[in-house]
Amino acid sequence: MSTPLIKVSNLSKQYGDLLAVADVSFELPPSGSIGIVGESGSGKTTVAKILVGLERATSGKIEVEGQDWSLPAKNSKERRERAKYLQIVFQDPYSSLDPRQSIGTALREALSISMKDSDEVIVRASELADLVGLPQRILELRPAKLSGGQRQRVAIARALASNPKALILDESVAALDVSIQAQILNLLVDIREQTGIAYILVSHDLAVVRHFADSLIVMKNGNVVERGQTEAVMDQPNHEYTKLLLASVPGPGWVPGKRSI
Amino acid sequence: MSIGQIAIGRNRGYRKRLSKLGLLGWLAVFVLFIFGVIAIFGSALAPHDPNKIDLAYSYVGPIPGHPLGFDELGRDLFSRLLVGARTSLIGPIVLVISTTLIGTSIAILAAWRRGWTDAGLSAGVDIAVAFPGLLLAILLSTVFGASLWVAIAALTLAYTPSLARLLRSSALRETGMDYVKALKVLGFSDSQIIFKHLLPNLAPFIIAQAIIMFGYATLDLGGLSFLGIGVQPPTADWGTMVAAGASGLLQGYPTQTLAAGSCLVLTALSFAVIGDRLARIWGVE
Numbered sequence: 001m002s003t004p005l006i007k008v009s010n011l012s013k014q015y016g017d018l019l020a021v022a023d024v025s026f027e028l029p030p031s032g033s034i035g036i037v038g039e040s041g042s043g044k045t046t047v048a049k050i051l052v053g054l055e056r057a058t059s060g061k062i063e064v065e066g067q068d069w070s071l072p073a074k075n076s077k078e079r080r081e082r083a084k085y086l087q088i089v090f091q092d093p094y095s096s097l098d099p100r101q102s103i104g105t106a107l108r109e110a111l112s113i114s115m116k117d118s119d120e121v122i123v124r125a126s127e128l129a130d131l132v133g134l135p136q137r138i139l140e141l142r143p144a145k146l147s148g149g150q151r152q153r154v155a156i157a158r159a160l161a162s163n164p165k166a167l168i169l170d171e172s173v174a175a176l177d178v179s180i181q182a183q184i185l186n187l188l189v190d191i192r193e194q195t196g197i198a199y200i201l202v203s204h205d206l207a208v209v210r211h212f213a214d215s216l217i218v219m220k221n222g223n224v225v226e227r228g229q230t231e232a233v234m235d236q237p238n239h240e241y242t243k244l245l246l247a248s249v250p251g252p253g254w255v256p257g258k259r260s261i
Numbered sequence: 262m263s264i265g266q267i268a269i270g271r272n273r274g275y276r277k278r279l280s281k282l283g284l285l286g287w288l289a290v291f292v293l294f295i296f297g298v299i300a301i302f303g304s305a306l307a308p309h310d311p312n313k314i315d316l317a318y319s320y321v322g323p324i325p326g327h328p329l330g331f332d333e334l335g336r337d338l339f340s341r342l343l344v345g346a347r348t349s350l351i352g353p354i355v356l357v358i359s360t361t362l363i364g365t366s367i368a369i370l371a372a373w374r375r376g377w378t379d380a381g382l383s384a385g386v387d388i389a390v391a392f393p394g395l396l397l398a399i400l401l402s403t404v405f406g407a408s409l410w411v412a413i414a415a416l417t418l419a420y421t422p423s424l425a426r427l428l429r430s431s432a433l434r435e436t437g438m439d440y441v442k443a444l445k446v447l448g449f450s451d452s453q454i455i456f457k458h459l460l461p462n463l464a465p466f467i468i469a470q471a472i473i474m475f476g477y478a479t480l481d482l483g484g485l486s487f488l489g490i491g492v493q494p495p496t497a498d499w500g501t502m503v504a505a506g507a508s509g510l511l512q513g514y515p516t517q518t519l520a521a522g523s524c525l526v527l528t529a530l531s532f533a534v535i536g537d538r539l540a541r542i543w544g545v546e
């Protein structure tokens with residue numbers, strides 16, 4: 001295996017008496033994809049937030065291309081530097097965008113961090129809209145005029161503005177209809193083909209992870225209870241908890257490439 | 262939909278929203294506009310010297326050229342009312358601005374930092390809210406002497422905690438939004454996010470609160486002037502006029518107190534109505 005893009009070692013997070021994340025380790029190869037699965041409260045979002053510096057780990061180590069990311073960025077210069085490596089898309093489409101900003105403004109603002117030329121920014125903003133399958137006219141609109149699926153596309157486009165090497169999707173399709181979920185997941189597959197981006201897919205839904213992630217870890221109460229290549233874990237789960245999760249999956253649901261408009 | 266159509270649509274929405282101000286709301290705007298004009302041009306509009314004493318005219322009623330008559334010292338009431346508008350409105354303006362600036366800063370600092378900063382500030386606010394503003398005003402005026410500025414400082418201290426508490430919860434809601442986190446991860450600095458996103462989103466709420474506060478500020482500053490803690494005579498000011506007219510009131514000359522009191526109440530009411538309407542229009546109650 002090549003050197004990992006992201007290497008997480010023995011990550012832990014304590015909230016008062018609660019050990020929300022306990023000794024979690026995993027690696028993400030360049031252009032790879034890893035699923036983090038587990039029931040509600042198992043610590044998935046906490047891991048994601050620590051990775052992007054929104055929370056401080058109690059202990060453990062994070063390396064991104066060999067740089068030490070164990071502590072959150074100290075200043076905005078460091079924030080901007082890290083932004084080129086890792087971005088995140090959250091779950092709630094209704095709080096993911098500033099209600100006062102038009103979509104175009106939001107995208108151009110995100111681009112302005114790394115691009116100084118304003119013509120270039122405008123061109124790139126419409127390219128981003130294309131990339132996530134949004135019509136250009138949407139750039140003029142405010143979030144209130146968009147559906148949940150459209151908003152998540154915008155959130156993805158905004159995250160891609162910094163041209164990151166990896167993207168965390170924290171339940172980013174969970175709030176959407178199943179058919180819309182499939183569209184967004186297809187979109188993510190397309191984007192990976194075009195850009196070679198790596199994904200960390202956080203979900204409580206094994207069906208979503210199934211066809212999407214090369215490998216996965218299963219979390220329970222902050223601990224990793226199972227890990228391996230996705231197919232192997234799906235075919236032969238070792239831990240009772242994984243079997244339970246698998247039992248609740250209705251079968252192969254979403255298949256990549258099968259497109260519903 | 263073309264850009265033109267969108268713009269028209271937004272325009273129409275804007276008009277529709279303003280029409281929700283209602284008859285009473287527009288009446289309030291009109292009243293404040295008139296008072297605003299008087300505050301700016303009052304000295305020029307006043308037909309007589311507001312401070313010219315002529316005891317021969319003490320408590321004399323309306324005569325031609327003097328539509329409201331005279332006060333206890335024989336000064337022209339109408340002129341004093343016009344000239345007094347400026348002091349009576351500038352006090353509340355300064356008070357509202359200082360309270361809003363300090364209160365908003367505390368709320369945003371608490372909501373942004375959370376943790377210990379929030380806990381400390383919130384504890385301070387809880388203690389300060391319990392402290393009576395009038396007592397504070399009396400205390401400050403005995404230490405620093407009575408003046409409009411001392412009254413403003415005292416009321417700023419009295420108003421700020423409750424405003425900060427109110428704004429903190431909205432600020433917490435806003436900072437908890439995912440877009441704020443996304444902007445951090447994109448590399449924006451705290452101040453960029455606060456000034457370009459947080460404050461504009463909180464602005465309707467802050468403005469509505471400030472306008473409502475204006476009403477209270479007018480009455481409370483008037484009240485402090487009445488008690489002799491605020492504006493000092495012979496400066497014409499509606500609050501001091503209400504106070505000065507009190508003795509006349511007992512002797513059967515209510516004009517001064519009534520006229521100045523009506524101006525105060527009308528100003529306070531107008532601000533309350535507009536603040537309330539704006540809060541409803543913006544859905545920030």
Ligand SMILES: Nc1ncnc2c1ncn2[C@@H]1O[C@H](COP(=O)(O)OP(=O)(O)OP(=O)(O)O)[C@@H](O)[C@H]1O
Nearest residue numbers: 015018020038039040041042043044045046047204
């Ligand atoms: N800021 C916080 N303070 C205290 N406890 C927290 C905080 N954030 C999360 N927790 C707790 O940590 C645990 C893990 O939360 P986390 O959000 O990581 O779970 P999750 O796996 O993402 O769950 P879900 O599927 O519901 O999103 C939960 O018990 C949660 O209550």
Ligand SMILES: [Mg+2]
Nearest residue numbers: 044045046171
């Ligand atoms: Mg979560």
